[in-house]
Amino acid sequence: MPSLKLCFSAVLAVLLLGQAVAAHAQLPDFTELVEEASPAVVNISTRQKIPARAATGGGQLPMPDLEGLPPIFREFFERNIPQVPRSPGGGRQREAQSLGSGFIISADGYVLTNNHVIADADEIIVRLSDRSELEAKLVGADPRSDVALLKVEGDDLPTVRLGKSEDLKVGEWVLAIGSPFGFDHSVTAGIVSAKGRSLPNESYVPFIQTDVAINPGNSGGPLFNLDGEVVGINSQIFTRSGGFMGLSFAIPMSVAMDVADQLKTDGKVSRGWLGVVIQEVNKDLAESFGLDKPAGALVAQVLDNGPAAKGGLQVGDVILSLNDKPIIMSADLPHLVGGLKPGSQAEMDVVREGSRKKLKLTIGALPEEGEVLAGSATPGGERSSNRLGVKVVELTAEQRKSLDLQGGVVITEVQEGPAAMIGLRPGDVITHLNNQAIDSARTFTQVAQSLPKNRSVSMRVLRQGRASFITFKLAE
Template sequence: MSKVEFERNSKASTQRASGRIQAALLGAVALTAVAAVSGNVIVHPAAAQTSQTAAPAQMVPSFADVVERVKPAVVSVRVKGENTQTSDRQSGGSNFNLPDFDLPEDHPFQEFFKRFRGQGDRNDEGSRPGQPGPRRGMAQGSGFFISADGYLVTNNHVIDKSSDVEVLMDDGRTLSAKVVGTDPKTDLALLKVEEGGPFKFVELAPEAPRVGDWVLAVGNPFGLGGTVTAGIVSARARDIGAGPYDDFLQIDAPVNRGNSGGPAFNQRGQVVGVNTAIASPSGGNVGIAFAIPSETVQNIVTQLKEKGTVERGFLGVQIQSLSKDIASSVGLEKSEGAIVSRLEGDSPAAKAGVKTGDIILSVNGKPVNDARDLSRTVAALNAGSTANLQVWRDGKRQDIAVTIGKMSERSASSTTQQGSGTEMGSLGLRLAPGSTAGGTKGVAVIGVEPGSTASDKGFKTGDVIADVAGQAVETPADVRKALDDSRKGGKKNVLFRVESKDGARFIAVPVPTA
């Protein structure tokens, strides 16, 4: 290669390298400039100077001020008892188990697992961990102070069947606590710490949060203590089948075992709920947690503090929610309210004139959405107070004043019937008089054809038909006549009131053709 050619190629190579460097620098500037416009928190100064039109950086919201204010009021609740088995309710609750790993004794993680399994060098009886023998159980959960004089709230399932309760404070102190009162039906418990105060405490929120509001969960997941997580309110008024008065907030702040009884805060540092349960196939957080709303907590805690127990209002009725078919059959446009399927003898409702088949639409002017809503509303009323019920009866609204009674534990009797009887092929039922099939009033269901209308509507062998279209029935002929009368009256559906070992219920059945 000649000297001229070499110099020409060398110059071209240098120009290409220079061009690549310039392009790379321009690309870097453009990239950081875009980052500045997009609002990222960290922006290189050179990029900000390159673009005079870049929007100012936006800071992500911080919860540090709220956490600093409320965290001292949150405690870890530790419970000791013989063979303590605190339910975790698929929950943020109490007992926790870390997986077993086959690690060498000198492995650095051995101390970690021993610590968070609650194992020291020795257990309560002095035997070494892993040795068989009697030993007291240990459960852990969370709680929070609601007053400077030592009252604190947790879940009932955290301290249930406990013989010894202590709380681990945020400042490291361990203090003894006594149980003031519990309410298993809402899974709440009130404790009292007598010594070591005054205590930092938090307030219950006076109003419910909205779906989409921020919430902070503070608690003791897996025994770690003082852990803070954040999320939003995902839904309200959740019924998860945990108790008769379910009305949970659903939140997506990470909640795990050990968080049970801990608070969920709004951005003002007020408690909007008590973390109680999670929905999880694995037992760990999947973003679906449930908290008892502060309104419920306030009501229960006040009663536990004043009386040590919880009293609930009582009507003395069995009720069920309205289906569209039931609403249509009685002339209501909406399937809202609760229908009275059975009255207890000498109950407050019976004394006031409530009848089987009445649909309770409101209580003291508050609309009733369904049966569970009515149960919660009545339970919150004081025994001896007067409540105004608006009911739907015979196609019109009617007001009834009821003196609320005091709830007590009650059980329903069961009835079963057997034998052969009258076929009602159009519905798929085999019926017999109750007097010949167990000695009860009404008409006994002694057979249900699979795939029939009756089967689809939920009839079961052993049910007793008490009345049809509001008329008491005692024989299969009475049932047939009631159906015929409904068909002649132009009705498309007719109501059966059915009793079983699980209670009474209404079933709307299509009127069969002649």
């Protein structure tokens, strides 16, 4: 008769085996998804002619250091080093090559990829999963969203199924197919790490952040959900090494398809525009503007004759919502405004001087080039000093006109004191202090003398034409 110890061990083994089986059953199986979706994922290569003076001698580009790599990798890179053809005049002309990914969205040959994959290309080649190659024409590209639409000639081509990126949930499994380092149809998987991410210099895309392994060559490839639907275009990674470090970013398909539709019909993309410069509301700014907590987008500058100016938006307003959609971070506002059609009506909730207001305005069209107010101030007019540790003078009429200001003072000297501690410099223009407009050096001095102690105080400063709010506290 077996001992009690042996029986207990057997029961424990069964339980552990059952848990392992259950855990395995909960992990997703991507095999069917990959088999269904792979035929519509393509490799994209481009060629760009480089002037002869930039070409190197010896018939090849400089060979990278391949020492220490396994033979199979050395052979791969050696095969893919582009040769340098001779130009008709006898000189050498280099052809730069790049690799990326894309996917077919219609049976008649429309392909989506990243703008940076095909930028400045003289020739674009799309390679299908059966290794056939087709030359692609650029229908249009949008650098602001990093989306490009290509067209290849073909009938009944395999296509992906498109999903709704807005239905994604953080923690959900996602999968990428692409050509990292030229290895076609590599599959990687992970989860959605966050939604609505804003990246530096990328104001109009609320990126999907994932931990899917994305590397050079994956750019432009599709990001799938578990239903096999494309929910994003893999676009960027955060890296200090040049390779994957756990932070990948994809363009939501809702954004990409809106761009693609506009490129197909109009050849360009139109976005909504307010004509304001905004900044984040931190704890100190929230306190100075009478908010319960940091939230919203603080209006630091209103461009003359822009949609915001015509709609009554003012410097110092804190925008809390747009068309009933809350503005949690200031970066939420460009995403929402950019998605509106020029000429459409919008309603926003703002906090002005501690009170809530509703404003209605007409959305404008984002200019082709970003507008920056120019102009710098030089000393002149009445001089004043104050307890902040700065000397200021009033702006001349010419300076006010060039900066489009009704008032304000310019700093001529920064002494020891609070101003130096918060980084003010000579040449900075102060237009508001403690939520009060500054129309003269005398007004500035009066407001400065009455500033509260041990409480956050806001100041609006223009530096090289760029406006922002800063906060500080005066000690006892």
